[in-house]
Amino acid sequence: MEPMIKIENLTKKFKNNVIFENLNAEVNKGDVISLLGPSGAGKSTFLRCINMLGEPTSGKILLNGKDLVSSSSKELIQLRTKIGMVFQGFNLFENKSVLDNITLAPIKVKGMSKEAAENKAYELLKTVGLDSKADVFPASLSGGQAQRVAIVRALAMDPEVILFDEPTSALDPEKVGEVLNVMKELANQDMTMIIVTHEMEFAKNVSDQIWFMDEGKLQEKQTPDGFFNHPETKQAKRFLSKMI
Amino acid sequence: MKHFKFIAIMFIFFIGLLGIFSTTNANAANTNDHYLANIKKKGTLVMGTSPDYPPYEFLGNKDGQNEIEGADVQLGQKIAKDMGVKLQVKSMGFDSLLVGLQTNKVDMVIAGLNKTPQRAKSVSFSNSYYKSGTGLIINKDDKNKIKDYHDLKGKAVGAQVGSVQYDSVKKLAGVSTKGMENANDLIMALKSNKISAVAMDQSVAQAYANHNSGIVTIPSGLHSGDSDNNIAFSKGANSLVQSANKTISNIKKGNQYTNKFIPTAINEMPNNKNQSTANSMWQYKDFFISGIENTILISVISVIFGIILGVIFALMRLSHNWLLHVVAVCYIEFIRGTPQLVQIMFVYFGLGAIVNVPALTAGIVAISINSGAYVAEIIRSGITSISVGQNEAALSLGLSSKQSMRYIVLPQAFKNIWPALGNELVTLIKDSSLASTIGVGELMYQMRAVQADTYKGVAPIAIIMVIYFIITFAISRMMKYFEGKFNHGTND
Known part of the structure; x- marks a missing residue:
């Protein structure tokens, strides 16, 4: 089976500073991948390259065989609708209500009718238990609520894959669970996900694959069991020893 | 390299300006x-x-x-x-x-x-x-002290800037010359003892003396101004x-x-020497009304174009395209670095030599262009105050940069800069008075007209001051109201 996402020789440099070099990886439909590594390893930069929020210096990112790096800005918009993203800082549109946050892109980008978009938004909000918050503005949501809305906003576009950039790092500890539960539910529904996270338990229990990144390279691509119990590289061993 | 380009652009810009002047002169000669x-x-x-x-x-x-x-x-x-x-x-x-x-x-x-x-x-x-002589207007109380120009030594004497009288007074030893643009201002200065005498054309001096109590006219004895x-x-x-x-x-x-x-x-x-001030002002209400109409007309149109220009130039300045960026920087810095009065005169007389535009249009064009530069900087600050995450979230959902700007970034930026825009609007209304110099019939100009007609100096000033205040106060209240509306929507 052709992989959904194929990353070929991806390199990112800031002037002479190499962030990562020659990354190669594949993601199959339905895969849940946790991207781990020490802070400063370039995990977020890598993730942001996958939907071209950050431009790689060289290399290819193929989504269903179509390269994002070399595509025109019009094609890129088309491809981005298939890649959802959830940010560490939620980034809900502050000038829009929860409902409008969710329906904006389906209406403006996909040309969905307002009614259909709103019905869908209410349905999705119900699955995360926030349908009562449809009309409030983001400023009045708690962090956990805001992140759940952000996930719903990404889901409303029916993406083929969702990128999570440290989705729980900005949350109060007691709010982390409610967001992880939503993500777990998505994993159960076979949503393809790439998650930059520091939640080791979650990575161990939910992912199909662990990508471990350090020193500008993907040092290991392993099953959770293999990575946590039999790490191969000394970088991974060092990382895990600090985590426990 | 970047600096070089910048200087080059500036240079071309100035050559262009000079070009406009030289064609003007060529027209006149050819x-x-x-x-x-x-x-x-x-x-x-x-x-x-x-x-x-x-x-x-x-x-x-x-x-x-x-x-x-x-x-x-x-x-x-x-x-x-x-x-x-x-x-x-x-x-x-x-x-x-x-x-x-x-x-x-x-x-x-x-x-x-x-x-x-x-x-x-x-x-x-x-x-x-017609052969005119120079007359002096003095306060009645000085009648015995000032007989002709010899008695002006050590005193301040007013005259209209650019007039022959101004030049001849300036040549008098020991006399300090106070030049003013407008004859009414000179009379007011005289009445409030800022100056001891006003030198002006004899017939004009006579007309002023006839219509004002407390001042008289005498022959100056100055013949250098006879002309x-x-x-x-x-x-x-x-x-x-x-x-x-x-x-x-x-x-x-x-x-x-x-x-x-x-x-x-x-x-x-x-x-109307014998009428009360209030009465005579009331007779001129149509002057003030047409002044208000023009002031509001200028302001409304200029604000609309100012904001349009402001958005365009703010986006150009933030653009990654260096040419757009440099053009915007030149525009903003040049407009902010030159007096608005000069800009108004330049549009009317300078550009007006190429395309003939009526004074009102020239005034609106100049004020819009001026306002655009200031609004551009306000909007730029508004845009940069919005966190990049807002734009990234929009892009990640498949919105184009344009859509992100339009639906997400600009609405938030406008909310943040609303008070600053209100200030700019109030400033613009007040500065529209500068258009009076090229003969646009707005409030300031009408005030001059009423002054000239009624020989009443202060009352028309007081009236337009109140009118300006009412307009600007209403505007700032309105801006406050909408500001409240924004916040109602978004705050906790």
Whole structure:
């Protein structure tokens, strides 16, 4: 089976500073991948390259065989609708209500009718238990609520894959669970996900694959069991020893 | 490299400006003598004057309408009639009149103008149509102290900037000269003892003294200012000069200017010395109303274009395209670095030499362009205050950069800069008064007209001050109201 996402020789440099070099990886439909590594390893930069929020210096990112790096800005918009993203800082549109946050892109980008978009938004909000918050503005949501809305906003576009950039790092500890539960539910529904996270338990229990990144390279691509119990590289061993 | 490009662009920009000036001059010199034929073809002769100089020229109140009247206007009519064309009278500040001639805004200037060698370098003069002397206006209380110009030593004397009287007072040893643009201001300065005397044309001085209590006029004894009043035409417009000279020699036969034009003008002058201030101001309510209309018209249109320009130039300045960026930086820095008054005059006289635009349009264009630069900086600060995450979230959902700007970034930016925009709007309304210098009939200009007509200096100022305040206060309240609406939507 052709992989959904194929990353070929991806390199990112800031002037002479190499962030990562020659990354190669594949993601199959339905895969849940946790991207781990020490802070400063370039995990977020890598993730942001996958939907071209950050431009790689060289290399290819193929989504269903179509390269994002070399595509025109019009094609890129088309491809981005298939890649959802959830940010560490939620980034809900502050000038829009929860409902409008969710329906904006389906209406403006996909040309969905307002009614259909709103019905869908209410349905999705119900699955995360926030349908009562449809009309409030983001400023009045708690962090956990805001992140759940952000996930719903990404889901409303029916993406083929969702990128999570440290989705729980900005949350109060007691709010982390409610967001992880939503993500777990998505994993159960076979949503393809790439998650930059520091939640080791979650990575161990939910992912199909662990990508471990350090020193500008993907040092290991392993099953959770293999990575946590039999790490191969000394970088991974060092990382895990600090985590426990 | 970047700096080099920047300097290069600036350089080209200035060369462009210079180019505009040189074409202006070339126009004046080249079109040698089709002047009369052109005017006959047009069917109208445009006369420029500064209607604050009764009885030569002033704004009369005909059925609530402003109309420029006076002895010079009657002369202009006669000249136009002899040419077989209609007369159109255009009002400008005295200082702008000769510029108006050079830039073809007007065909001739009749404004109690005296021939001087300097002026003769840039315009052509007709023969003299009237010989005027210099009179002094002084406070009644000084009647015994000041008999003629010899008594002015150690005192401050006012005169209209650019007038012959101004030059002759300036030459007096031991006298400090206070130049002002407007005759009414001089009278007010005299009455409030800022200056001890005002030197102006004798007939004008007489008219002011007749209409103001507390001041009198005396002959100055200054003969350096005695001079002939002449009509000015574009340099080299000999056919017009000849035609005017014919009319002038006819008029001179019966001494018509002194015996007929001036008395008629004095008759036309509104005589309200005996009315109360309130009454006389009420009579001029139509002046103020039309002033308000124009002020609001200028402000509303300029705000709309200012915001459009502001958005465009803010986005250009933030653009990654260096050419757009540099153009925006040049525009913003240049406009913010030059006085608005100068910009207004430049648009009217400078660009006006290439495309002929009416004063109101020129005023609106200049004020919009000026406001655009300031609004651009306000909007830029608003855009940069929005966290990049907002834009990234929009892009990640498949919105284009444009859509993200339109639906997400700009609405939030506008909310943040709303108070600053309100300030800019209030400033713009106040600054629209600068358009009065090119003869736009807004509040400031109408105030001048009322002052000239009623010989009441302070009351019209007080009235427009209150009017300005009412307008700007209403605006800031309105902005507050909408600000509250924004916050109602988004705050906790």
